[in-house]
Each structure stands twice: as structure tokens, then as C-alpha cells.
Amino acid sequence: MQIKKNLRTVVKKKLKEMSAVEHKNKSEKIKEHLNLTTLWKEANTIAITISRGTEVDTYKIIENAWREGKKIVVPKTYPEKNEMVFFQINSFNELESTYFQLKEPKETVCLPKSCEDIDLILVPGVAFDRKGNRLGFGGGYYDRYLAHYKGKTCALAFEEQLVSEIPVESFDVPVQMIVTEDQVYKC
Template sequence: MKIKQSIRKQVVEKLKHLTNEQYIKQSAQIAQHLFDSRCWKKAQLIAITIPRDQEVDTYEIIKMGWKQNKIIAVPRADFKTKTMTFYELTSFDKLEESAFRVKEPKESLCRTISKEEIGLVIVPGVAFDKRGYRLGYGGGFYDRFLPQIKVPTIALAFTCQLVKEVPIDIHDWKIDHIISPMGFYR
């Protein structure tokens, strides 16, 4: 557990040192690799999170999804049950800031999406390794959710988020693909 905390701290510190120019450029490169992928082209409904802090910018990805008539689903977390419910997002005006400074859909304004409707999941995280393992923020939301679905999963990562090895526990779930600014890392 201490190793995970150490990796998380090191990567978060590196993310803080990305310049605005690096952040914008690398986010755009990652997004373009995603748009060029078969997974993106094939999926009609994409589950994705709103970025917080220095996560890869997903706003432009969401806008492209809308432009291509894809349905965008964003999760809302229940911290008591450690579960997520996805909602269709049709406008950024339908977001509100909730726990831990996370932007989530306003339940009253967004349609609930069943996990069976999802065609692709963009999985957030702090650090990723070549095997497909990820280090999240420690809540375990995605490690509980991912075993319930049978669709492609992709993580988006800046170069500084790619590590040699993420320590794993029995409940940790592999990501199918990881996209970095250079292309598919996995």
C-alpha cells in the first residue's frame, strides 16, 4: 500500500510540473490517437470522466463525440456504496461540482445510462504500466465497475504517468489499451 501511495505522490508531482503548453499539446495528441482508433470509431456510446487537476483534457474529446453524434456518458459516484451511475451528458451546463472537486452530471437533468448501453469506457487513473494495470485515486470505483462490463477499455495518459510497474492487488482490473502522446502504449 505504501508503494502505491509513493507512486501516486510521485506521478501527481510530475503532473503539476507540466506546462500549460505541454498539457494542451499532449492532450491533443492523445485525443487524436483515440479518434483514429477502431474502438472510438466503433463505439456509439462512450463512458468518460470530466478531468480534474492535471488529468488529460477530455472536454475536447467529449465535444468531438457530440460532433460525431456519439452518446457521451459521465459517471456520478456514490461514496457510501463505492459505485457509479452513468448519465448521458448533452451539455457542460448539466455538470455540477461534487465531492472531491469532481464534476458530475446533475441527476435531475440527465438520462441514466445502463452499463449494457456502453460501447467504450475511457478509464481515468494516476499511473499506468505496460501490462495494462492502473493506479487510480484509491476509491476502487472502476475496479468494481469494470468486471461488470464486456466492452473495450482505454486509459489516456501523459508520458509522466507511464511507470515501469504498478503494484497490483487481487481486485485490480487490467485496461485493454493505454494511449499516450506517442500513440498506443498498450
């Protein structure tokens, strides 16, 4: 869909224009706002991606979760099967680089977790609207996973990633909350 492609291009361009200092400061504010939410406080097992490039820094969020005694699960994708499985990690050493420089859990040292074990999924995306609709990276992994997930969902985003409207398709699953450096949006 051309509209989605154009939105991805526009938002990615905005994110690339952000300075390293700005990125660091905004990521820290997002972490602080997330820590104050009920979703975060009530979650014991949190699913989160390992950030890269212009994405909200998730390393500090993960370290904070470990300090609070929370369990962290990270996705591993299986492109040949079009599926994603979350594995618990206890250290960043349990990650390996895969395709597109993604950091994913090592299957040989990490245990898989079912969706029933996950209290909160921090859903990644390129762009979001204030209704919780998201524009992902185009693989569809999260939409397929969220179709069967019954727990809580939240997105971490810079204000630059918020747009007036995301085109929605029947299989799209909105998030329940979006946390930015400026505020928390309940969707």
C-alpha cells in the first residue's frame, strides 16, 4: 500500500534528523514515563525488542526491568515460517546478531515463553496514531502474534512518530497505550 510506504519514508526521515543527544534525552524521558504507568508497574514478564538505530533506546528500559526483578522476553523471528517466538533473556550476552543487524536471543541458552506467560508487550513500530493504530516495519510478525495475545500492549515512540491517522487493515491490532517523551496516550 503506497500510503503506508510513504508514511514509513516520512517518519524514518524525521527520526534520522534527530541528534544523538536529542535521541538519548528523549529515550530517557520515555523510560521515565513508562516506569510510572500502571501497565509497567503491574507487569512481571515484559516482551520488548532490542533497539537499533533511530528506535527508542530499549537497553536502559531492560536494565531497569532487571533491577526491578521483572523478567524480559525478546522476540526471535523465523522468516521461513513467518512466525515469532519470545525467549527470556537474563543478560545482553544471551543475544546474537541476525539478519538486518537485529539482536535476537540465542536459542541454545534462552528458554521460550508462551504468550500466556507475558504480561506486557512493548510493541515496536515506525509510526502510530493516537487511537493506538501502528505502522510496523512490514513483516507482519507482531500483527500475527497479537491476534492471539490477550495481555496488555504498549508502544514506545518519539513524538515525531505520531501521525494523524494510520491506514488500518482487518488484521491490524492497535496498542492500548503509547508512551512518548511528552506524555502517555491511552488508546
